[in-house]
Amino acid sequence: MMLACALGLGALVVALPWLRGGLKAVGIAYLVWLAWKLAGTRAFAPVAAGRLAVGFWQGVALQFVNIKAWMLALALAAGWVATAAGHAAPNPGERLAIVCAVMIAFALTSNAAYALAGAMLRRVLTVGNRLLWFNRAMAALLLATALWMLAL
Numbered sequence: 001m002m003l004a005c006a007l008g009l010g011a012l013v014v015a016l017p018w019l020r021g022g023l024k025a026v027g028i029a030y031l032v033w034l035a036w037k038l039a040g041t042r043a044f045a046p047v048a049a050g051r052l053a054v055g056f057w058q059g060v061a062l063q064f065v066n067i068k069a070w071m072l073a074l075a076l077a078a079g080w081v082a083t084a085a086g087h088a089a090p091n092p093g094e095r096l097a098i099v100c101a102v103m104i105a106f107a108l109t110s111n112a113a114y115a116l117a118g119a120m121l122r123r124v125l126t127v128g129n130r131l132l133w134f135n136r137a138m139a140a141l142l143l144a145t146a147l148w149m150l151a152l
Contacts, residue, residue: 032143
């Protein structure tokens with residue numbers, strides 16, 4: 001995804017303001033929808049074991065429907081890989097390599113931390129209304145992010 005954005009998709013988004021605005025609107029709408037759904041969730045949903053058996057390639061493909069990942073890749077491609085201080089970057093290939101290495105390291109560490117925190121929080125959040133209040137706090141953070149995006 002990062003490679004596609006750096007090899008032209010990011011430039012397309014920068015060149016077409018209506019496309020950037022549309023992506024921004026879709027991203028904000030998704031965050032608001034997600035916050036709405038999350039704010040009312042009071043219990044962990046039962047999940048069939050078969051739905052949890054996600055293979056490697058399914059996991060890779062999942063990134064391509066993640067609007068947050070698209071927004072990050074497009075922003076990095078347009079704002080750092082292709083440009084430096086408002087001008088065309090003299091070394092976009094080197095910048096792309098740095099971004100890809102940082103994104104891989106971040107993905108591995110953040111996903112591991114997310115899984116560990118989720119496993120630890122699951123026991124705590126099953127008591128009383130803790131899950132509801134936790135989800136409402138997370139929904140508030142999503143709404144704050146959407147408002148911040150709207151202000152940009």
